[in-house]
Amino acid sequence: MRVKSLISVVICIAYIVISAGFVLTGGGVSANEFLGRIFCDVDFEKPHSLEFVPKTNSITEEYDEDIETHYVKLSKSTNDDAYVQNRISQANHVVFEADIMVEKAAVSIYPFYFRTNASANYTAANISITPSLEVITHDNVHITNISAGDWHNFALAADFSEMEFDFYVDGIKVLYEHPMKSVTLGSTLTCRMRLPTGEGETVWGFDNFMIYEAYRKLSREEFDELATSIDRPSAYPSDDDVKEALSGRVALDLQSRLIFRSGEKVEPDVPALVKKGTTYVPVRVVSEGFDMEVSWDVITQQIKLGDDITLWVGRSAAKVGDEMVSLPAAPEIRRGRVLVPLRALSELILGKEVFWDGTSLIVIGDGEYEGSSDEDLLTRTREFMKYVRPDRTKIRNDFINAGSVGVHPRLMIKPEDVQRMKDLIDSKDPFMTEALNRLKNVCAGYLYAAPVEYQMSSSKLLGQSRLLLARAHALGLYYLLTGYEEYAEALYRNLESVANFPDWNHHTHFLDVGEMAAGFAIGYDSIYNYLTPERRDILSDALKRHCIIPAREAHYNSGLKYYNNWNSVVNGGVAMAALMLADEPGYEEIAFDTVAKSIRALEYMMPEFAPDGAWEESPGYRNLAVAYCMRMFSSLESACGTNYGLTRATGFSGTGEFAAYVHGPTGLYNYHDASYSKPDIIELFWLAKTLKRPDYAALRLYHLETFGLYKTPYDMMFYDPSYETAEGEILPLDGYFRNTE
Numbered sequence: 231m232r233v234k235s236l237i238s239v240v241i242c243i244a245y246i247v248i249s250a251g252f253v254l255t256g257g258g259v260s261a262n263e264f265l266g267r268i269f270c271d272v273d274f275e276k277p278h279s280l281e282f283v284p285k286t287n288s289i290t291e292e293y294d295e296d297i298e299t300h301y302v303k304l305s306k307s308t309n310d311d312a313y314v315q316n317r318i319s320q321a322n323h324v325v326f327e328a329d330i331m332v333e334k335a336a337v338s339i340y341p342f343y344f345r346t347n348a349s350a351n352y353t354a355a356n357i358s359i360t361p362s363l364e365v366i367t368h369d370n371v372h373i374t375n376i377s378a379g380d381w382h383n384f385a386l387a388a389d390f391s392e393m394e395f396d397f398y399v400d401g402i403k404v405l406y407e408h409p410m411k412s413v414t415l416g417s418t419l420t421c422r423m424r425l426p427t428g429e430g431e432t433v434w435g436f437d438n439f440m441i442y443e444a445y446r447k448l449s450r451e452e453f454d455e456l457a458t459s460i461d462r463p464s465a466y467p468s469d470d471d472v473k474e475a476l477s478g479r480v481a482l483d484l485q486s487r488l489i490f491r492s493g494e495k496v497e498p499d500v501p502a503l504v505k506k507g508t509t510y511v512p513v514r515v516v517s518e519g520f521d522m523e524v525s526w527d528v529i530t531q532q533i534k535l536g537d538d539i540t541l542w543v544g545r546s547a548a549k550v551g552d553e554m555v556s557l558p559a560a561p562e563i564r565r566g567r568v569l570v571p572l573r574a575l576s577e578l579i580l581g582k583e584v585f586w587d588g589t590s591l592i593v594i595g596d597g598e599y600e601g602s603s604d605e606d607l608l609t610r611t612r613e614f615m616k617y618v619r620p621d622r623t624k625i626r627n628d629f630i631n632a633g634s635v636g637v638h639p640r641l642m643i644k645p646e647d648v649q650r651m652k653d654l655i656d657s658k659d660p661f662m663t664e665a666l667n668r669l670k671n672v673c674a675g676y677l678y679a680a681p682v683e684y685q686m687s688s689s690k691l692l693g694q695s696r697l698l699l700a701r702a703h704a705l706g707l708y709y710l711l712t713g714y715e716e717y718a719e720a721l722y723r724n725l726e727s728v729a730n731f732p733d734w735n736h737h738t739h740f741l742d743v744g745e746m747a748a749g750f751a752i753g754y755d756s757i758y759n760y761l762t763p764e765r766r767d768i769l770s771d772a773l774k775r776h777c778i779i780p781a782r783e784a785h786y787n788s789g790l791k792y793y794n795n796w797n798s799v800v801n802g803g804v805a806m807a808a809l810m811l812a813d814e815p816g817y818e819e820i821a822f823d824t825v826a827k828s829i830r831a832l833e834y835m836m837p838e839f840a841p842d843g844a845w846e847e848s849p850g851y852r853n854l855a856v857a858y859c860m861r862m863f864s865s866l867e868s869a870c871g872t873n874y875g876l877t878r879a880t881g882f883s884g885t886g887e888f889a890a891y892v893h894g895p896t897g898l899y900n901y902h903d904a905s906y907s908k909p910d911i912i913e914l915f916w917l918a919k920t921l922k923r924p925d926y927a928a929l930r931l932y933h934l935e936t937f938g939l940y941k942t943p944y945d946m947m948f949y950d951p952s953y954e955t956a957e958g959e960i961l962p963l964d965g966y967f968r969n970t971e
Contacts (some may be wrong), residue, residue, distance in 0.1 A: 267463050268456065269318045269787040270441035274300040279737045279780050280314050280439070287312035287425065292435065297381070301329075301437035306337070306425045313343070313424040318441055319465075319788045320346065320390070320419045325444050327385035327398075328423070329437040332378060335361045336430020342386045343424040347416035354411040355424075356395060357386060359434075365399075368411040374399055381437075385447040390415060398447045418788075441787075460622075460819055465789030466830045472614045475607055479595030480519035482511065483615035486590075486878055491519030495618060497875065500567035502592075508559050509592070510569035513541070516594070520580060526568065533561065533568055539579055543568060548579055555579065591615055617833050618874040622822035625870060626812075629822070632871035635813045638758040639710065641751055641806055641865040643947050648710045651946055655711065661949060665941035666711065673708045676701050677720050681727035691735040691742040698728055699749030703943040706756025718757040722765065725753050729772030736780035741796055744803035747777040748861055751806040770811060777807045778824055785827040794847055795855035797835035801828035802862035809869045825866075829874060832862075836879035843884025844967035848902035849892040853911060856885055860913040860944070863920070877920055884967075886917045886926040891965040893933070901970075908937040915948035924956030 272278040274291055280302075282289045288305040289312060304312055326342040339359040346353075356368050365373040365384075376382055385398035388410065397405035423436050442448070448456065456462060473493065481490040487501035489512075502511045514524045517535050525534040531543040540549040546560045555578050561570040576582045576594045585599040586592050591612050593599045601608035620628070634640045639648065654662040682698045684691070705721040708714070728734075728750060735742040754769045761769070781804040784790050790800050808824035811817055835855070838846065845852030859882075863873040877883070892899045893909035900907075914930035917923060931953060933939060 267465065267786050268440070268442040269783075270316050270439060271457060271783070272316075272439045274302060274437060276775065276779060279783055280316050281737050282314055284312045285310040289314060299437060301331075301435045302423075303433065303435040304423070304425050306430075306432040309427055309429055311425055311427045313422040314436075315345075315420050315422040316439070316441065317418055317420045317788075320415055320417055321443060322389065322391040323443060323445050324388045324390065324419070325385060325442060325447055326388070326421055327383065327447060328439045329381050329383050330359075331381045331435045332359055332363060332376065333433040333435075334378060335359065335363065335432050335434065337361065337426055337428035337432050339432065339434050340422070340424040340426060341384060341436065343422040344413060345420040345422060346413060347418045347420075354413040356388075356411050357384070357397065361430075367397075367405070367408060369409070371405075371408070373397060373404055383438075387444070387446055389445075396446070401447070401449070403447075460823055462786065464786050464827060465784075465791070466827070467610070469610075469614055469619065471607070472611050475600045475611065476593065476595075479593055479599065480516050481591065481593045481611070481615055482516075483612075484509070484590040484592070485880060486616050486875055488615055488618065488875065489515050489519070490615065491515065492521075495615075497618070498567070500565050500569065502572070503564070503569070509572040510559075510562070510564075511572045511575065513561065513568045513570045513575065516575065517580070520582075522580075533570075535579070541568075541570060541579075548574070550579055587612065613833070616879070617830075617836075617876075619830060620826055620874050622819060622826045625825050626818060626822045628870040628872060629809075629812055632869060634869045639706075639755045640869045641755045641809060642861060642868055643864075644868045647868070647947065651711060654949075654951070659951060661941070661951070661954070662946060665946045665949075668940055669704060669708050669711075669943065669946070672704045673717055673720075676705055677716065679720075681724045683727065684731045686735070689735075690739045692739065692745065694728075695734070695742050695745035695749065698724060698753070699745055702749040702753030702756070706753050707943045707946065709760070710756055715760060718760040721753050721757055722761065725750060725769055725772075726765075729768055729776075731776065734776040736776070740780075740784070740790070740800055743777055743780065744796075744800035744858070747773065747803035747807040748799075748858070750777075751803070751810040752861075755810055770814060773807045773811060774817075777804060778811070778820065781807075781828075782820070782824060785824070785831070790828070790831045791834040793834055793838065795835075795851045795858075797832060798855050798858035798862060801831050802858035804828045805862050806865050809865055812869070828862075829866075829876070832876065836876065836882065838969075839879060839881035839885055840969065841881050842967045842969075843881045843886070843888040844970040845885070845888065846902070846970050849889070849898055849900070850905065850907065851902075852885070852888065853913075856889075856913050856917075860916045864916060864948075867920075873920075883921050883923075886914060886921070886923060886929070887961060887965065888967055889914070890929050890961065891967070895936070897937075908939060909933045910937075910939050910942075912942050912944045915945055915950075915953070918953065918956075919948050919950065923959070924953065925959045925961075927953035928956055 272280055286308040287310055290303050291300055292303045293300050302314060304314070306312060328341060330341055332339060338361065340355040342357055344354045357365065359365055363376050363378060365376060367373065383400050387396040389395065393410045393412065394407045395410050396403055396407065421441070425432055442456070476490055482488065482502055484502055484504065488495050488497055496515060498512045498515045500512055502509060513533055517524050522536045533541045538551045541561050543561050543563055546557045548555045548557055557571060557574040557578065559571045561568055572592065573584055576584045582594050582596060583598065584592065584594055585602050587608060593601065601611050637645065639645065651662065655666055682694050682701070685694055687693055701724050702721060705717045709717040709721065728746065734746045750773060758766065781790065790797070792800065805825050805828040808821040812821040845855065863876055866873045889911050898907050898909060911930065911933065914926045918927035934941065
């Protein structure tokens with residue numbers, strides 16, 4: 231029996247080469263051999279993201295009974311070419327590895343055929359297998375001969391910085407620092423397993439195709455240890471250098487409200503504020519960041535910092551040792567916390583220097599802050615302080631502390647929210663009564679409908695993803711509110727059908743995965759308590775195979791770093807799927823790490839709301855992006871008790887106002903590539919609740935009545951009777967939203 235070997239590609243970006251050393255606990259691979267991420271790990275025994283391009287030829291996944299393994303077979307019978315490809319970020323050191331077998335060859339075969347996104351000189355075939363089964367280099371150097379039908383392990387360790395490579399056959403290095411065919415590098419690199427054009431029947435197969443960052447080919451044991459480590463570098467830059475520059479200092483961001491001290495970020499219950507041009511900071515949080523003991527005397531309104539410093543609420547003076555120091559403003563109490571003028575506390579009292587970036591970042595410490603003269607470090611520090619960036623440990627602790635272990639539903643709503651809706655319905659609340667009747671009618675159409683089917687349209691599964699999402703929300707919520715099991719059973723039939731799909735189209739259109747995962751997770755969550763353990767296993771396995779595995783492959787490759795609506799759709803769906811699996815024994819670490827990576831990836835989209843809440847893509851795509859923010863953020867809130875400050879991203883609080891201005895009395899202002907539609911902005915009740923903006927709820931009620939819109943499950947989940955009489959902010963007749971031009 232052939233034991234499956236491993237394929238590897240290594241890509242090294244300069245800052246990763248310098249900072250992302252990795253040492254395995256077993257000591258197999260040292261930091262100077264392995265450089266960072268695993269980009270591809272495909273053995274064809276589980277879902278993968280390789281793209282098959284057969285054209286008029288054939289590419290199939292086969293099973294060889296003699297060696298008990300699956301592999302991919304490329305069969306050529308026409309003049310067209312055919313290939314299987316994987317695209318990765320360009321790097322300096324890359325190892326490509328695969329098990330390869332040739333049945334017959336009328337034309338040369340090109341394993342590890344490179345293509346970059348540069349405009350010229352963009353392809354390179356460094357290795358080929360000739361029709362006589364001779365393995366040669368691009369400049370005709372003989373490497374070895376193989377026999378038809380035999381499997382061999384090939385590995386190409388490329389050094390793109392020196393444009394040379396080493397080559398391994400069955401684990402033995404047979405070629406050293408051989409010149410690489412000249413290629414113009416770009417930002418991405420595509421590796422193809424290729425059959426070129428030409429006449430004649432050619433058949434070959436490959437297996438165990440992997441890509442990782444290293445200087446050399448790793449052994450099976452080394453790679454296994456590396457691949458199973460959850461702490462290996464991901465697609466998202468490390469914060470280590472930022473933290474090092476802030477070591478011994480206290481940093482705060484006035485907009486995100488975060489404070490970094492003693493090596494960690496904290497979110498004080500009373501944040502810093504600016505009043506009449508003076509910045510006030512919470513005295514305890516800042517002082518303890520410099521290891522100063524803080525005590526408070528409620529009788530005398532006195533604050534003691536260590537043994538030698540005394541301040542008083544309402545007095546513009548402090549005692550430092552034996553000396554009285556005048557303060558530009560007096561300390562004051564806000565919501566039970568003492569706030570003091572920043573510069574007075576830092577410079578006059580603590581003797582520290584203060585750096586302000588001119589916007590919202592403040593750094594306090596001894597001596598000059600390194601970022602004051604390093605623009606790149608300053609930029610990354612600003613980004614670091616804008617977001618909580620929770621790791622898997624924090625998310626897991628929050629999940630446990632929120633009481634979510636073993637509890638369903640936990641996505642978007644909790645059991646107490648279901649009870650709140652039931653109470654409103656029992657009390658004959660007009661809004662909820664009408665919404666429930668509408669929901670019943672919608673579910674009647676789904677009750678006996680054929681389950682969602684695997685139907686592609688223009689290489690997309692998106693229509694089926696959205697059909698599942700609609701059915702999952704409706705049937706799931708109606709079951710939770712009524713307890714009628716026929717609706718849970720109808721939903722399960724849809725989920726089971728989708729679970730049995732060959733894939734959710736992750737290799738072609740990852741947006742389909744995001745929307746499918748959201749609907750699948752919501753549906754699974756809502757009927758979890760109805761399902762047998764066997765049925766739960768079927769649905770959990772589908773979420774892992776079709777969503778979590780390809781998502782994690784992306785997070786550890788080029789990342790899910792979209793700058794448009796795709797980001798919240800994809801990362802929202804992935805995070806919801808991971809939260810659904812978060813308390814499954816043995817899967818917790820992977821689930822919480824996946825949530826952390828999706829939260830991190832969302833940072834690439836959130837600045838698009840700045841500075842006023844507008845959305846450049848169009849109002850329609852804005853609605854899609856924010857709807858998935860609602861699904862993801864509310865799921866974090868219900869499962870973990872927090873959305874990790876994502877709703878405080880610059881401009882996000884204004885997205886409801888933007889929606890108000892671009893929807894007029896006759897419908898949508900359809901700039902960009904939007905089309906006319908009625909203003910069915912499903913997330914307005916959630917925005918009203920989350921941002922404490924009752925005017926957003928009033929806007930939703932106005933739209934529902936004026937345009938004759940149907941009440942949705944989202945309206946029911948976030949409705950509050952106080953919205954009916956709420957008075958919100960009166961907006962000016964005209965509004966100007968920047969960054970949409």
